[in-house]
Amino acid sequence: MSKTSRNPDNLPALAGQAEGGFAAKVSEAVLDLVSSRPESARQASTLPSEAARAAQSVAQQAAQKAALAAGSLALPPGPLGWLTILPELLTVWRIQRQAVADIAAIYGRTADLGREQMLYCMFRHTAAQAVRDLAVRVGERMVVQPVAAKVMQQISRVVGVKLSESLVRKSISRWVPLAGAAAVSAYAFYDTQRVARTAIELFEGEQIIELKP
Template identity: 55%
Template sequence: MSELPAKPDSESFAKRIVESIVGAISRIPTTEMTESPMPDEAARTIARQAALKAAATAGTLGLPAGPLGWLTIVPEMMKVWQIQTQMVADLAGVYGQTACLSREQMTYCLFRHGAAMAVRDLVVRVGERYLIKEVSLKAFQAIAQRIGLKISQRALGKAFSRWVPVVGAVGVAGYAYFDTAQVAKTAIDLFEKGIEPPEPEMKRIGGGPPPLP
């Protein structure tokens, strides 16, 4: 009877996750969506289609079982993040927020629900609107490190589900759907309320009003 291979090295796995995160949000996707007179309805359609696409993509990549299944973990997350970044760009379009969509906003939208502590310093509330802080490359890399550590720990904890054919794929697809829906919820709330341009003193982490709880 063959033995199960050891789990991937957590440090190198986390490093790959961080690299994937930086790659996923280093370039803001373009969108053909323009400001809609009924943005809420358009946003729901965009979110639903993206969640279904993410679920189908993740489920397909989650089909291989055993060691091969572990090899698909990072590619699966990268594909889902690509779908989610495009979704966020499309949502920004229907709310008329394309011009101000930034790396910081994208990071907040993608990881607010799964790594809240890592991204909490990116956003402050100004009345009923949001203000996104612009951060240096060094600060952004530090944020990506914290997100990567959180995500890699969760992914490694679920790695053995890859040994169960079909069942594992169904679980992966379900999580991708849920995860994408949460990203959409964050993005819609952000764009619906509106975004204030950053003040000069808010250009770096540590200045300005306290972060959101």
Template identity: 50%
Template sequence: MTTRHRQSADAPSDEAADPSPIGQAILSLIGKLPASREPRSRQPAQDARRKANGAAAKAALAAGALALPPGVVGWLTILPEMMGVWKIQKQLVADIAAIYGKQATLTPEQVVYCLFQHTAAQGVRDLVARVGERALVRKASPLLIRNIARRIGAKLAQRAAGKGMARWVPVIGAVGMGAYAYVDTAQVAATAIDLFEGVIEVEAVEVDVR
């Protein structure tokens, strides 16, 4: 009697395929955690909201400016626009973690969760498990992070198509992209505040993301 060997998380599979350009951008984004100069706050919720408002305004300005070029040229600015907004949001997550006194335990998994939980929940569903006010952050291998980036990239490709259409009406499109970036950044902040104001436990095992 023969048995089939279960494919391990690090074995080659369809999920190990190279991510899309958006997925590759996500990988480069989370390769290094940003530092923060924010001190631990005695009123973290208020200071985190203040930081979030500033970051949202900055993201709106960046997205709106990059959405101004019209037509075909505008298509070339879609990925730089997304990357610019994500970098602002990544710094925001680090700042909120510092405000809550949790920057020292910040991990790439937490950053990915905060950035994309509201737009690609299925892609990050296995990174953080919530039990009441406690959050269990599961460590993921580089391959699993790559697979998650591929999933998020596939999901966000739909949004990129909408951004491309907006390039044909540059002024209106720029206003719309700026407004979207503002709301998107506010949602990232809300996720980060919800995560860092509770108890966080980091698990030292890999998760098989399929």
């Protein structure tokens, strides 16, 4: 392996070369992720207080699981770390997707969990501009607007570009053994908690699905 590929000082240049292809892969992964809804073994809670406790438990368990998975996959340093970025991302996303499905089930809202709701819950905080029109709060209600497949593809591309820019910058930490893995683990924990909070906010309130002509 050349000295250039082992030198962290050259990482931004390497990142710029890889970012375009990486964004396309992330966009494709986003679209695949939200196109299906995982099954949930959770039962609907009849009392709001029970639902809130169960949802918080799901959030905590998912965050811990995501942190462990992300930290483990981020352990290889240097060039090997590049190879684990997408697998780590997909692993964390699947954990988050299941958490969203479980929270919807707890609130008895599984039937309301479509691709728009899933996309909104998972990427509201990391790609807000891309998903801001999918769900809009009007008073005490959340109005969800279904979109055509072509629009969903466009949104996934924007999300992919936005996330790839952020992820490539953060991947510099992978050149620092252990410390980099700890940072990745901490971020996965925090990110998963935010996804769960968005799902709780969406499904514990009244939701209107606004069909456009």
